[in-house]
Amino acid sequence: MTTWTAPEAHRETEPKIGDERLLLQGWLDWHRQTLLGKCTGLTAEQLKTASVEPSNLTLLGLVRHMTEVERGWFRKHAGGLRELPDVYSSPENVDGEFDDVADADADADLAAFQAEVKLADAAVADLPLESEHEGRRGPISLRWVYLHMIEEYARHNGHADLIRERIDGATGF
Template sequence: MTSWTAPAAQRVDEPFTGDERTMLEGWLDWHRQTLLSKCEGLTAEQLKLQAVEPSGLSLLGLVRHMSEVERGWFRRNAAGEDVPQIYCSDTDEDGDFDNIDTADAEADFATFHAEIEACRAAMTGVPLEHEFATPRRPVISVRWVHLHMIEEYARHNGHADLLRERIDGRTGD
């Protein structure tokens, strides 16, 4: 029996020109694929490694976290969908990072891909100016969510760089 490995990312160049939505969605997609590129070729066991002590971060935890964040911002908040959290709960706010040892990496990657598609569908036709409220913020726009998600991925892609280098020495894009 062969061990599952993370597939190659389908990364394309970030956009260099276009209207605002094209630029925001293009950069967000580029960062999504960058995270996956940091994982490609690694086994489930390698993806679970918490390789930068004392941090408990792992590449699989980052993939799970971004699935949760995508759902939270785009579907639950911006689109107002009544969908549950994926890994987290009221009693385990860090469920996306917890229980990595028993996680199913292949299933978690499938969840990540499915969540991105669901978020894209939820945002189809929703203008960047659409506003909504959260318990912590009285007004937020879909534009803000896109910018926040680009920032969130950029930050975590930096973490992924360090994790990948510690796992097998790979550096770069």
């Protein structure tokens, strides 16, 4: 019997020239692939391993969290699809993406992440960066969403670096 492992990620070099939208999308895609790269070659059990006690933070939890974040910022807020349900969390379980990984299907969760990324990109593809939607503290532009998402990935990719190194010693990607 073959043990499932997370597939190889293919990260393209971030763009260094181009218009603002190209640069924002390129950096966002680079960070998306970095997160998947941190998962490459690990088994489902390794992806579910909380490697720094007492934290329950796992690589799979980060992937599930970013699935929720992609849906929230791009589809629900910027795309106007406010009624879309959360993927893993609920009002009764606000941290379900992090807390409920023990019985999660890692292969399905990685596929859900990749599908959500495509749906997120499609939801905002025709919107100008200046388009606005209502945030908790006033209007937010799509430009702000891109910048926030790059920051969110950068922060969580730092967590992923440490978790991956703790699991098997691998660094870089």
